[in-house]
Amino acid sequence: MASTVEYGDVEYDDVESGSAENGSIAYDYVVVGGGTAGSVIASRLTENPDISVAVIEGGPSDVDRPDVLTLRRWMGLLGGDLDYDYPTTVQPRGNSHIRHSRARVLGGCSSHNTLIAFKPLPSDWDEWAAAGAEGWDAASMDPYFGRLRNNVVPVDELDRNAIARDFVDAAQAALGVPRVEGFNKKPFHEGTGFFDLAYHPENNKRSSASVAYLHPFLDRPNLHLLLETWAFRLELDGTRATGVRVRTADGAERLITARTEVLVCAGAVDTPRLLMHSGIGPRADLEALGIPVTHDLPGVGENLLDHPESVIVWETDGPIPENSAMDSDAGLFVRRDPEIEGPDLMFHFYQIPFTDNPERLGYERPEHGVSMTPNIPKPRSRGRLYLTSADPQTKPALDFRYFTDEDDYDGRTLVDGIKIARQVAASEPLAHWLKREVAPGPEVTSDEELSAYARSVAHTVYHPAGTCRMGAVDDEQAVVAPDLKIRGLEGIRIADASVFPTMPAVNPMIGVLMVGEKCAELLTGASGTRGADRTTGADKATGVDKTTGAAGAAGTSGTA
Structure with missing residues (x-):
């Protein structure tokens, strides 16, 4: 029997769960980041009861957390214990005091932001396709909006x-x-x-990625949430990603192995950070810090975007x-x-x-x-994210080069x-x-x-993106191809705002959810071949969470 961590009425697996293989803990898929896209992917993959999925999330659960689940309390989360709180480098033409809030909690930034919900405009998607992201044009992407479980409604x-x-x-x-x-x-x-918001107006409860995609399915035996577990390095066997090195809340280190694929969904800051600490990135930068280069990929950390x-x-x-x-x-x-x-x-x-x-x-x-x-x-300015230390716990430098x-x-x-x-x-x-x-x-x-x-x-609306941008398979500056696979590697994809080639003209959260839906389809095949939808208490049409024992049960009082 796997040991568990308890939050409210819900039990979560710790890193001793799963099956042991060669001293590691193995699952079919390992999702790094239980945030906006990661929640979608984990939920969709585990619709097939024969697929086991581990979600590595550095923060705690949002279950029974009214400070998180009550939308109007979003500003109280900024700079708090659920915020990674990344500083900005000196900006010669802008404000050097901007701090970029990144959420350390299940649901990621969809548990931390204003949940303003805009489907990216057709021109946004078509711009991606023109930049080499074949299959990401507006006509191809539009159906994914209709699949979202979130309760998106006007104020x-x-x-x-x-x-x-x-x-x-x-x-x-x-x-x-x-x-x-x-x-x-x-x-x-x-x-x-x-605006349209992803929320439930009757109680001001979030319809975040975790609320919509994970809370109704916490009883799935093939869904394993490894909370307060920090991923600090990817494990590679030659050019194939085989797993993730993690550190638990008590300081113990473990290897979580992926039999099929590793899916990196840690966001536009922590995804390139994890890659570079794993030796995947610009060779000269990594060698200057003494990080062994496992895969020279010059685009990692470049093309840093914001609104x-x-x-x-x-x-x-x-x-x-x-x-x-x-x-x-x-x-x-x-x-x-x-x-x-x-x-x-x-x-x-x-x-x-x-x-x-x-x-x-x-x-x-x-x-x-x-x-x-x-x-x-x-915006036309482009910035860069880079490491300043070989120590994975040192925050990366965010140079947005504003204006x-x-x-x-x-x-x-x-x-x-x-x-x-x-x-x-x-x-x-x-x-x-x-x-x-x-x-x-x-x-x-x-x-x-x-x-x-x-x-x-000047300030930010917390929309960093683009640091592992998607492009054509022969684009040497692109980090991922249109199938979201990292160029030159096997068994690993990225699905989060870091893959954005350009910035949508609107708040990007819905776009990230749609990236998650498309990634899930790439993994499982066409939508008609997915495993049976094992919905247990969620209204798929509206995304309304009707479960008990999950976060935000009826009575919860009442940032994208």
């Missing part, structure tokens, strides 16, 4: 704050953009409205109503260039004064306020964003709520001043 009427409603009306009046009800109903170029944003803050004329799904429920997309397919500016409307970065410059946080965050959907694109497109986009935000704020019915502009302040008007402010207070 509920009861969660629609009065000031957010007036923001939407003001944006429509000021800019002439269409009002959108359900951003996932059809592709859009621009528009304003309330940078700035912020403009207003003090409101008194408090605003309390109701909200997660305090940033509405937004705006603008297309300045009519020649492009999708939007080139995005705004989140925060029902709080979002002044963390402006305060460092001397701005004061008002007692009551709101914010707009102009965001760059298609370093040759034509300063990214910087100019934020300047335009602040100007457009001011247009919306000056329009009714939003204008009567606002007492004064706090940051940058109405006296800051020139493009040069606005650019300096926008870049110095």
